[in-house]
Amino acid sequence: MAEFAAWVESTAISKALFGMSWLWPLCESLHFIGLCMLIGGAGLLDLRLMGMFRGLPIRHVKALMPWGIAGFIINAITGALFLTMQPHLYLTSGVWWSKVAFIVIAGANALFFETRLALPALAMDPNADTSSGMKLVGALSLFSWFAVLYCGRMLPYLGTGN
Amino acid sequence: MAFFHSLQNSAFTDWFLGSDSIWTYPTVLTLHTVGMAILVGASLVINLRILQVAGAIPLQRLQPLYRFVWIGFAVNLSSGLVLFVTEAADRVVDPVFYVKICSIVAALSFGMVVKRNAIDRSDRQPAASARSRFLAAASLALWAVAIVSGRLMAYLKN
Amino acid sequence: MNISRRVALAIIGVALATGSLAAHHSFAMFDMEKNVEYSGLITEWKWQNPHVHFNVLVKPGASVAPNTVGTWDVEGGSINIMSRQGWTRASYKIGDPIRLVGHPMKDGSKGISLFYAIRPDGSRLYHDIARPKDDVKK
Numbered sequence: 001m002a003e004f005a006a007w008v009e010s011t012a013i014s015k016a017l018f019g020m021s022w023l024w025p026l027c028e029s030l031h032f033i034g035l036c037m038l039i040g041g042a043g044l045l046d047l048r049l050m051g052m053f054r055g056l057p058i059r060h061v062k063a064l065m066p067w068g069i070a071g072f073i074i075n076a077i078t079g080a081l082f083l084t085m086q087p088h089l090y091l092t093s094g095v096w097w098s099k100v101a102f103i104v105i106a107g108a109n110a111l112f113f114e115t116r117l118a119l120p121a122l123a124m125d126p127n128a129d130t131s132s133g134m135k136l137v138g139a140l141s142l143f144s145w146f147a148v149l150y151c152g153r154m155l156p157y158l159g160t161g162n
Numbered sequence: 163m164a165f166f167h168s169l170q171n172s173a174f175t176d177w178f179l180g181s182d183s184i185w186t187y188p189t190v191l192t193l194h195t196v197g198m199a200i201l202v203g204a205s206l207v208i209n210l211r212i213l214q215v216a217g218a219i220p221l222q223r224l225q226p227l228y229r230f231v232w233i234g235f236a237v238n239l240s241s242g243l244v245l246f247v248t249e250a251a252d253r254v255v256d257p258v259f260y261v262k263i264c265s266i267v268a269a270l271s272f273g274m275v276v277k278r279n280a281i282d283r284s285d286r287q288p289a290a291s292a293r294s295r296f297l298a299a300a301s302l303a304l305w306a307v308a309i310v311s312g313r314l315m316a317y318l319k320n
Numbered sequence: 321m322n323i324s325r326r327v328a329l330a331i332i333g334v335a336l337a338t339g340s341l342a343a344h345h346s347f348a349m350f351d352m353e354k355n356v357e358y359s360g361l362i363t364e365w366k367w368q369n370p371h372v373h374f375n376v377l378v379k380p381g382a383s384v385a386p387n388t389v390g391t392w393d394v395e396g397g398s399i400n401i402m403s404r405q406g407w408t409r410a411s412y413k414i415g416d417p418i419r420l421v422g423h424p425m426k427d428g429s430k431g432i433s434l435f436y437a438i439r440p441d442g443s444r445l446y447h448d449i450a451r452p453k454d455d456v457k458k
Contacts, residue, residue, distance in 0.1 A: 021348040021426075025317055029310040032198065036309070040203030040210075044227070056223045063216035064207060086347065088450055146196065153195045156370065157188035157400040160449050179368035182403045187369040316344045316370070 005087035018085040027078040031152075034074030039145060041068025042110075049113075049121070049130055049138030057126040062118075095159030099151035106144035113137050166250035175248040187248075194241040198312075201234025202305050205273055212280055212290045212298035221284035228277065235270070258318050262311040269304035272297040344371050345395060350423040350433040355452065358388050358432065359419045367409040372396035376418055376432075394422060396434040396447050405446045411437075421452075 008014050017023060045061045045068075047053060053061075083090055090096040113121075117134055124130070130138075151158075169175070178186045204227045211219055246253055253259045280287075280294040290298070360378035373395055380389045396402055399409075412418055422432035434447040 018348050018352075021346050024346040024348050025314060029313045032195075032309045032313060033306055035195075035199055036202035036206055036305070039199040040206035043203050044207050053223060053226060056219060060216060060218040063218065064210065067206070067210065067215070092449060146199075149195060149199060150192060153192045154184070154188055156398045157184050160397075160401055180399065180409060182399050184400060188398070188400065191370070317346060 037071025093159035197237030204230035
């Protein structure tokens with residue numbers, strides 16, 4: 001990994017991006033904005049699946065999802081830029097790989113919801129209690145996204161980097 | 163000013179910033195990010211709904227979200243105060259810090275006007291007024307300014 | 321002079337007087353490909369999160385590269401990161417001599433991103449996990 005990171009850092013694209021000194025702080029700011037969009041857009045659905053906001057039809061809440069997905073895309077792009085500019089800060093860090101693992105868990109969880117639970121959830125009586133499967137999916141989603149946040153923010157202290 | 167210097171140079175600051183435990187500065191900094199995600203995330207949902215995103219959600223059903231707005235705000239006010247104490251003298255002369263604080267105060271105030279005019283009265287008046295929509299859009303923009311200035315404070319500190 | 325102008329002037333004055341050198345710099349502001357050695361005395365030592373900072377005064381001398389002369393603000397990593405590389409709050413103190421290798425600011429201002437310090441016995445205290453090509457793993 002260290003060799004790969006050194007190779008990436010030696011490429012022209014990495015040097016060119018890193019050479020723009022405003023790009024790093026800009027990406028950091030956008031990464032925070034994307035985080036808020038992701039937590040806001042996905043969070044209400046997660047809470048609803050957990051049984052809160054009873055009376056609110058799940059299909060109405062799902063209309064916020066494009067904003068959560070947009071936040072994720074912003075963060076994937078800015079994250080890829082950090083990775084291209086300074087791969088050695090991330091690729092050899094266990095904390096960063098934990099962050100990636102939590103993103104995979106959150107993604108697989110969302111996919112499971114879409115393929116297995118979305119239809120019954122959308123068809124539910126808005127006042128009825130959600131199933132325990134839905135509660136678990138909602139809680140796991142919230143937990144994983146906050147775990148992603150934790151690993152990312154703690155990276156300069158727990159793992160490595162700046 | 164001497165007061166802010168005494169905060170920044172206090173034994174507390176020395177311990178808080180100089181400890182190699184992750185439970186001091188790193189954890190409070192992370193809590194500040196968690197609080198931001200909750201506060202801005204919940205405000206984003208409310209303001210988007212005022213702007214007709216997910217327009218089928220009845221406005222009144224969003225009332226419980228204010229609990230999250232206030233939880234997020236409480237987390238960030240307390241973590242923010244601790245972080246401020248440790249760099250008090252630098253921050254009171256930092257224009258970017260004032261931009262951040264003013265944006266937060268304005269974003270929250272606009273959000274409260276929207277709550278009073280659009281959410282609390284939604285049983286009588288189900289659609290948000292043009293004024294509420296303007297305030298919701300302004301509130302969203304102000305949150306973005308608060309986030310960006312918060313991040314830039316680390317770089318422009320001098 | 322009215323009150324508000326007096327307050328404004330006071331704030332500006334205090335800002336100039338207190339302007340610490342401890343601003344955090346984006347890595348991209350340093351020339352990370354340039355490794356420059358500096359030898360001087362520690363004049364300020366801030367063992368603090370989020371970034372350790374210290375000032376090094378390099379005096380002119382026969383064996384000193386002229387472009388390294390001056391007082392430099394050296395930026396390290398978080399104390400958690402640096403502790404893992406062997407640094408402690410007591411690694412250096414004000415008045416201590418220090419030899420270090422760092423990456424200077426691209427714009428020529430007196431800032432350095434710390435790469436490693438060289439201790440009197442020749443061993444190195446690294447800022448982080450990055451290693452130069454000449455570092456032979458034992």
